[in-house]
Amino acid sequence: MIHALSHTLLALAAFGVIPLAAQLFFVLRRQWTLSRAPAPVSNRNGGSPLGISILKPLCGVDDDLEANLACFATLGYPAYEVVLGVKDTRDPAYEVARAAVTRWPGVMRLELQQGEPGLNPKVNQLITLSGAARYDILLISDSNTRVGPDYLEEIARTFEDPKVGCISHPVSSIGEQTLGSLMDNLYQSTTTGAGQIAAKQAANQDIVVGKSMALRRSVLEALGGFYSVRNVLAEDFVIGRWVSRRLGLRSVVARAPVYNVSQKKSVTAFFKRYVRWCIIHHTCIPTPVYLAQSLLNPLPYALLGTLLEPSLRALGVVGGVALAKVVHDVAIFRALRPGQATPAITVPAVLLKDVLLFVAWGNGLFARSVDWRGNKLRVMDGSRLLPPTPAPVESLPTPQAKSQAEADAERTEELLAG
Template sequence: MYISPDSITLFSQTVVACLLFILCISAIVFYCYGIYAAISFDHSSPVNPNFHPPVTILKPICGAESEAYKNLTSFCQQSYPDYQIVFSVRNPRDSGIAVVNKIIQDFPEVDIQLVVCDRIIGTNYKVSNLANAVNKAKHEILVIADSDIRVRRDYLQRVVQPLQCSKVGVVTCLYRSLAQGWVTTLEAIGVASDFHAGVLVSNRIDENKFAFGSTIAIRKHILNTIGGFPAIADYLADDFQLGYLSAQAGYKVVLSDCIVEHVLDSCSLKSAIQRQIRWARCIRVSRPWGYLGLLFTYGTVTSLLLLIVTNGSVLGWVTLTLTWMMRLIMGWVVGVKCLQDVCVKTYFLFIPLRDLIAFVIWCCGLFGNLIEWRGRQLRLGKNGKLIEITNNFAKVLSS
C-alpha cells in the first residue's frame, strides 16, 4: 500500500501537536494547583512567646557583596533573648573580614565570633566554612543562612517555632529577591513565580524533603546523626542534602511561614546564565526524574510551539491564550500575593519572556556535568557530588 509523503508529514504533525497539547494541559493543571497551594499556604502560624531556645547562627563568608553590611547586621538586630552569631572565613585576606570586624564593633551587645580557618573538609568550600564555624557553636539549635540573605527582627522567633515538635528535624524558608539590574531582575522573577510555585506544590502534595540556603534551622544532634558537615562536604547542593538526609533519617522538613529577602547583586548576562545552568545541572543529577518532570510545567513554551505546529489554528490560539492566562495568574498569586515580591509585581508581564529563557537553560542542563563556581572548574558526579578538575589538570601537567 502506497503512503504519500504528505500523509506521513500530516501524521507526524498530528502526533507532535497531540503531544504538545498534552504538555499544555499538564502545565495548566500545574498552574491551577500552584495557585491553590499558594492561597492555602499558612502565613500566620501562631507564635509561642514562651518558646525561645538559645540559637547559634552560622554565617559562611566568601567575599563581600555590595550590601553585605546591611544583610549581615539584620541578623544582629533580632528581637530574641539569647543567640550567638559565628562568622566563618577561609582566606585571611577575604574582603568580608573587614565587614565582620565593623559589625563586631557596632554591635558589642551581641555575642559575635569570627573564625578564620583555612581547613578544608571537602570540595564545597562553603561547607568547610560551616564545619569550622560549628566548633564555636554554644547552642543546640543551629540556624544557617547565606551571606546574601536579609531578615526582619522577628526572624528567629518565627523560624524556631516548628522545632517545638521533636519530629521536626529541619526548618527552611521561602525567599523574595531584591534584584539590582535587569539580568538579576529576570532571575528574580523566575525564582518567585516559578521555582517557589514548585516548592509550594511539593509542600502541599507531600512534605518537603529538601531545604534552601536562605535558612536552615537544625538541631546539632540531628546534624551529627546524619554525619555532620563532612557528610555534605562534597555536594554542590549542600542545602538540599541537609534537608534530604534529615528526611531520610526520619525527621520532618518544615517550610516556615517566615519569608526572608535574597539580595541579588547586579551581574553580567554570562554570569547569570552560568549560575542558572549550574543550578539546572545540579538539580538534574540530584533529582533526575524531578528534573525531567519539569517539562510538563513549561506551558508557555509548549503552547507557543503548538500554535506554530498547527499553523495558527483556532485550537492553537485557544490553548495558548488559556495557558498563558493561567501562567500569569499563578505568577501573580505566588509572586505578589504570597511572597510579596517587588520584582514580580513591577515586571509582571515579563514572566513569559523569563519562561522562554528558562526553557533554554533547562535544555542546556540536560547535558554536560562541567560547571564553574567562584572561578573553579568542577565536575558534577553521582547525586550532585563535586569533583575538582582544575587541580587534577595541574597535577597532570606537573607530572
C-alpha cells in the same frame, strides 16, 4: 511527523497549566490561612530560650551585603550569635565582615576557614563555623538574605518538638533594580518558594532549601557533621534527606519566609546561575522527574509547537499558556512579598525568564560541570563532586588500594540510596 510533534508539544503546554493552577491555589490558600491564624505560642513557660548560632558563610560582596548583615544583627532574640566566615583575608567580603563585627561585637564574630577538607566551598566554611559556634541550634543562613523580626523565635518554638530534626524557610525575594535581578527574584518566589509551599500543602512533603536551614547540633553530629557532605554540592538536599531517612526525624518548612536579596544582577549572570542550578538539580532527582518538572514551564513547549506548525489554533494555545503563566507568577510574586511594589516590566520579565530557564533546563539534561563562584566542579549523581580534572592514569590507585576520595564517594552514594 512534524504535525504529530507539534500537536504533542502543544498538548504538553496546555496540560502544564493544570499543575500551575494547583500551585497558585495552594500558595494563595496558605497565605490566606496564615493571615487569619494567630502565631503559635511557645511552650517554654518562661524557661531559658534555646541558644541559636547563625552560621553565615561569605564569598564576595553580595548586593547590599552590609544591610543584609545589619538585619541579622538586630533580631531582638535573647540568645543568639552570628558567626561570619570567609575563606581568607583576600576575599572582598572580609573587610565588610570585619566592619560588622566592630559595629555589633556582642552579636557577630568572624572566623577564617581552617583548611580545605572538601570540594564544596560553602561546606568547607560551614565545617569551621560549626566548630566555632557556641550554641546547640545551628542555623545556616546565606549571605544574600534578610528575615523578619520573629525569625529566630519561630525556629526556637519549632524545635520544642523533639521529633523535629531540621527547619527550613519558604523563599521569597526583594530588591530588584535590573532585569536580571527581577528574573532572579521571580524565580525564587514563584518556583522555589511556591514549590516548597505547594509540596507541603498538597503532599505534606517538606522541601529543605539551604538558603535558611536550622539543625540541632546533635542531629548534625549523628549525620557525621558537615564533614560528611564536604564533597556534595547540594548539601541541603542531602542533609534534609538524611534527617528523615537515617534518623527518622521530621524536616519542617516554617511559616515565615526568608527573603533573597537580588538587586543588580545582569541577565547573563541570571542565566549562568540557573544553568548551574539545573545541573545540580538533575543530579539529585531521577531523570523522569526532571523531565516532568519541565511542565511547570509550559510556554516554551507552546512556542516550539507553534514554530513547527504555525496556525491560529497554535497561536491561541501560546496566548492562553502565556496568560496563565503571567497570572501565576505575578499573583505569587505579590502574595509572597507583601508591601513590595511589582515592577512595570514584570510581565515581559516572566516570559523572558521562562525561555532562558528552558534553555538552562535542556542543558541540565546532559551537562555535568558547574562554575560555582569561581570554583569549577564536576557533579555526579546525588550531587557528589569530583575534581575538575581527572587524575593521570599512572597516579590512579589500584583496585586493591582505593583512594579516600573514592571511598567517600561510595559512602555518600550508599547513604543517598538508603
